[in-house]
Every structure is written in structure tokens, then in C-alpha cells.
Amino acid sequence: MSDSGVFGGARPDRHDRASQKNAGANQPTAQLFCRDAVNVGGAFVPRPPLTYKEALAWLYSLQRFGIKLGLENIRRLLAELHVDLHGSCVIHVAGTNGKGSVCAMIDSICRAQGYRTGLFISPHLITFRERIRVNGGMISQDAVANGLTLIRDLVANWQPHPTFFEVTTALGLKSFAEAKLDIVILETGLGGRLDATNAIQSDVSVITPIDFDHEKWLGDSLEKIAAEKAGIIKPGVPVVCAAQRDEAEKVIRARAIACEAPLQFVTESYGRSAIGLPGDYQKQNAAVAIAAVHAAKIGIDEKAIARGLATVECPARFQKWDGKVIIDGAHNPAAARVLARTWREIFGDQRATLILAVLSDKNLRGICEALAPIAESVLLPKIRSERAADLEVLARVLSSITPSLPYSIPKCVGEALAVARTRPNPILITGSLHFAGEVLAYLRGEAAAFEECAQ
Template sequence: MTYPEAIDWLFSTQMFGIKLGLEGPRNLLKEYLAFPKRGVKVIHVAGTNGKGSTCAMIDSVARAAGLRTGLFTSPHLVDYRERIQVSGQQIPEDGCAAMLTQLRGICEGLETHPTFFEITLALAMRWFSERECELIVLETGMGGRLDATTAVPADVCVVTPIGLDHTQWLGDTLELIAAEKAGIFIEGATAVSSPQEPAARFVLEKEANECRCPLTFVREPLLGYSIALAGPHQAWNAALALAALDAAAVPLSFDTVQYGLSHVKWPGRFERFPADCRPEIILDGAHNPHAAKVLAETWQQVFGDKKATLLFSAVSSKDISGILSLLTPLAGRILLCPVDTLRAVPTSELAAALPEGAMATEYATFDEALEASLAFNEPVLVAGSLFLVGEAKARLEGGEFQSSTQ
């Protein structure tokens, strides 16, 4: 298959939906010889918020330490290949097409067809193996206990802050969600966690003890270093990233850590697009109340009391009213538009979720909303969905947006 043909086939597998369980991904990893080689360290990251930033920091600092790294994250913002990187470089189109061609043949011979996410994981793990990565960083797709990434044996298990998200899959209490996240703990590994709410911490400690996986919690943010990612919460993510690398026995010096943290990149998280001839545009994928609270704190740290033109959208199953209650105080005006995905929420429903007394203007497309937002003097904040942020980033950078439901 050519690269476009391979991507078309892969995205067509999203019709198989989401299947939580480990038997399928284990079978596919085995068939495709994609399990990590002996001696390769694997750091597995779960949590509700901050997973991507923490993974990016682990990867960046490890590269600064001289290691060849493999980084697996999801979802992508613009280009599918963002999900699979070796030492900061996306998998090339020809390599991606060749491997997807091989995987298609394997998938068609299996009794149960693998999902989009399972295929992507197998592709990533085989690519990391062929590129002889020394350290692999895996971000869970959702949850932990039954997430496909848990089929890969880990040396270090990492848990970022836990909050309420994906409640239809993981449960509607912190205790239930924490139990799913703790499902990545395995005997023989070491676990590190961000500070957690008492209910979540209790569950993590219980689960870690039961599976004989030593667990420690980060106690303070990392200070004294320049971190390229904006927001006070990133000092906590950085502390967690260093704790994970320490647990993986990666030798670090002050200069190594400083270089890695000052050069880390994680698009779509308070990503700024300044310009002389238009208002500054800030992209942030905050899509649950905890992330919206962190975004509001970061906005106030950077812009103070300056108001934003908020360009907002969201997908189904999210706590839209909870997100908007935290972002509306930042906004001088609010513009609503649908996001380019099958899970899009109509703008009328977005408007109904606004806090009492708040007003918004509805637009039929993102392009119309973006054009309207640039007519004002305030900085434009695009938030509420990673899918929306991906579409915005593609427009601003001239890329082709590869819309996805997973």
C-alpha cells in the first residue's frame, strides 16, 4: 500500500470501536514480533491529566542523557505519525506504509480484527524495536487495567493526576477511576505518582501493595530549572518525569535535566501563535474540568486579568458545563463551533451548557469562527477539545488535518 492507502485502511478500522482488554493486543504484538527486546526499559504512563506533557518531558530528558528513545502517545493533533516518534522524529511515511501493509495481512488472518489503537501500538513497538530504542515511553489511551498498552511489560509505572473523565468507561468516582489507572502496576516494576486526592491515593496504595509494586509519590514541584512548557503545573509534571527516570536508573546531571526540560515540546497545550498583524492565538486541548482549571491558572499567570476571545467546542461524553464554568470567566466573548469528528456536539448544546447569564455566538464551521475571532483585539483562546486544537493547528501551520475519532 502507498502511505495514503495505508492511512485510509487504518482509519477504516475505527469502525471496530474501542475494545478494552489485553488478549487482543498481546496476540497482535506476538504475531508481529513487536514485544520489546531484552534490556530495553519501558516507562508506562497513565492518569487523567498531564500524561502527554509528562511523557514528553521523560522523552526529552532521556534524549538529553544520550538515550535513543521511543515515544508513543495519543491522540494525534494534525498528523497520525505524531503518535510514534524515535528520538524526537516521527515515523516516516514510507516506513509507516510498509509496516501497515504487513499488519493488514496479519490482521486479516486473525479471528478477531484488532482495533485502530491496537494496530497503532503494534506498529509503534515494532518500529521502536527496528530502530533499536533503549528506552520506550508509552502513554495509555484510556484507563490502564485493560488498555492495550498494558500488554507491554513495563519497568516503571507512572500515574499523573487523576480526575473524572471517560466516566462511561472507567466509572464515575475517583476510587473507580484510580483502580483502573492502578491496573498498570505489575510485580517487578516500580511505580511513581503525582500527588493525588485522598480517595485516589488510598486506592493506588492498596493496588500497588497487592501486586507488590513499590509506589512513591512526588512531594514537591521541581524548582530551579527552566521548563519550556507553560503553567505552574508543569513543575509538578517535571518532578514526576524525573522520578520516573530515576526509577528507570537513567543517570542524570543538572545540565542534562536543564537541557531536556528547556527544549521539551508538547503541541496543543498552551501553545502560542503570536503574530504582528493579528491577535495572538493560544491553543489548549483542555477537555475536562481539571484540565480547564489548570488552563485558567496558566492563563492568569501569563496574561493576568486580560480577557480572551474564547473559541470553544467539545465532543460528546465530556462535562461541557463543568469546563465552561471554569473558562467563561477568562472570556470577553465566546464563539462556538462544531469540531470535525463524528463525536461533535452541536453548537446549540454547547450554548445550553454555558453558565447562567453568559452569551455566545454560534458558527457553522471552525473556519468561520476563527475568522470572526480575529476581528477583535484580545488574544484568541482555542480550547475544549484536542480535535478542535488539531484542526486549528493545521490551519495555522498549513498542514493537512487527519481527523480521527480515537
């Protein structure tokens, strides 16, 4: 923050932007007009604005383009939408596990000090609107509809067409730019180096613990995965990093040296006040969040830190729904091991009735190996996600690890919960953030509000 109290210039990364600067101006006038209009009886009339449901349907349809890592499309989008975060301090967070919690803590701490914040996270649990928050409040349905209508018309003839995550990122960043925020917190979607969020020039780069996940996209070794995550490190921009395994730490140090970026490893846990998220691992996340705020030179006092951490909300992170039900979005072996440790911290030797659903592209064996020791029995319900692992395959994996562990396959989430509640053990619902969202919607009596999304 400058002496005048205005945050320094966090703007879209200008690299390669010149070639896109006049992209719209170079298109024929008729083409520009036609993308915002439809031909009715030989006359062009404006395309009607999308409703919220129509806008989401269009956005979700973009998932057919899959995941395309790269920055050219998002840079073009941000340029043509005139997105400029000048005046906002941008904190960019990558890592395998803990990203969501760290982002939520930074946001909560800064709001407790009175700053206006923007928070961009993924995936959502119940509603798409969770992904984009201004001052703690979700983006409105009207803002989603209007923003996506604008982007739909803008990109109608683009080749290649922007992906679901590129459009979502552009919508979030445009919303933040229009809101004139003090601080913007961006969570990467996948990796870092070629993630759409990396098109923005950040003021601090944050890296949470790195482990195996998304190997198809990021590589089959910790070194390769760390290289992608460390791609958010930019020349001269401070880096705050959680404690890492040796292979990842070496890669991060090398990248920071190459970028002449000051690097701080946070190895101690925060313990000065209570944290609203349970588990010792959240004390480590809190220490990283506080270090990130300080590295950004954001003026924060101890009262705001304590208040922000005490009131932080991050659903599906060892979330206690009631006296018997715990919901956690652990979806890779490292996260499942942390979950099992946290379970023992809270429940000791008491075992869980485990309700488990995992996506098919995840390490089923690694997740089951971590969770089987804390389970008394397992329920494997059919869930709504089209990416869900085959239940018979998941059952065979479980049985091969612990043949004596009883399991059953309920036909839906509601049936699984009803069965689990008849048993004396506490209930642990885990395996996927998508699954956690479906469960939360059901428990809230809002099953119809669950906006299923593959990404």
C-alpha cells in the same frame, strides 16, 4: 541499567502468551497463504502493498470496531509480529491529565543525555505519524504503510478483529523493537489495566493526576477510575505517582502494596531551571518526569535535565501561537480548571475571546463552568470531528451558566479566528485535542494535512 550499560529485559508481558505462541503454525497452510494473497483468475498473487493514504484509510476503518478493552488481541499481535523490547527500558505512563506532557519531558530529558528513545502517544493533533516517534522524529510514511500492510495481512481473518488502537500500538511497538532503543516511553490510550499498552512489561509505572473523564469506560467514581489507571502497576516494578485526591491515592496505595511495588508520591514542583511549557502545573509534571527517570535507574545529569526541560515540545498545552493566540487541548473539567488558573497566571484579570469546541461525550457543563469566568465572549465554531457536541446544546449550557456571556456560532474555524482577531482580547482556543489539531493545521496553512481521527 546493568553494569555493562545495557538496559534490562523489558519484553512483552508473557502472561497467557503460550496459547498464542503457535497460533500461526496451527492455521492451515492454504489459509496462511491466502491472507497474504488475492485470487486472480484462479491463481493466488501477492496482495499489493498499501500506500500511506491507503494504509491510513484501512486503519481508520477499524474504528468501526469501537473501543474494546482487553489484552488478548494485542498479546497475540505482539507474539506474531515477534515484538521484543529486550534491552530497552520501558516507562509506562497513565493518568487523566498531564500524561502527554510528562511523556514529552521524559523523552526530551533522555535524548538530551544522548539516549535513543521511542515515544508512543495519543491522540495525534495533525498527522497520525505524531503518535510514534524515534529519537524525536516521527515515523515515516513508508514505515507506516509497510507496517500496516504487514498487520493488515496478518489479521485479515482474526475473530475478533483487532481495533484501531490495538493495531496502532502494535505498529509502534514493532517500530521500537526494530530500532533497538535505549528507552521507550508509552502513554496509555484509555485507562490502564486493559489498555493495549499494558501488554508490555514495564520498568517503571507512572501515574499522573487522576480525575473524571471517560466515565463510560472507566467508571463513575474516582475510586473506579483510579483502579483502572492503577492497573499498570506490576509486581515489583517501581511506581512514581503525582499528588492525587484522597480517593485515588487510597486505591493506588492498595494496588502497590498488593503488587509489592515500591511507590513514590511526588508532591513538590521542579524549579531549578526553565521549562519550555508554560504554567505552574508543568513544574509539577517536570518533577514527576524527573522522578520517573531516576526510578528507572537511567543515568541522567543535571545538565541534561535542564536542557531537556528547556527544549521540550508538547503542542496544544497552553501553546502560544503568536502574541494573541493560545491553544490548549483541555477536554475535561479538571483540565479546564487548570487551564483557567494558568490563564490568570499569564494574563491576570484580562479576559479571553474564547473559541470553544468540545466532543459530545465530554462533561460540557463542567468544562464551561471552568472556562466561563475567564471569557469576555465565546465563539462556537463548527468543526470537522464527527464526535463534536451539538453547537446549540453547547450554547444552551453556556447560557445557563452565565446568561450575560455573549456567544456566536461561526460556520468554520477560519471564520471564528477572523472574528476573534477583530476583538481586542487575547484569544483562547480550547475544549478538545482534536479541535486543537484542526486549528493548528489551519494556522500553519496546512488544513488539507489534518488527518481527522475519532480516536
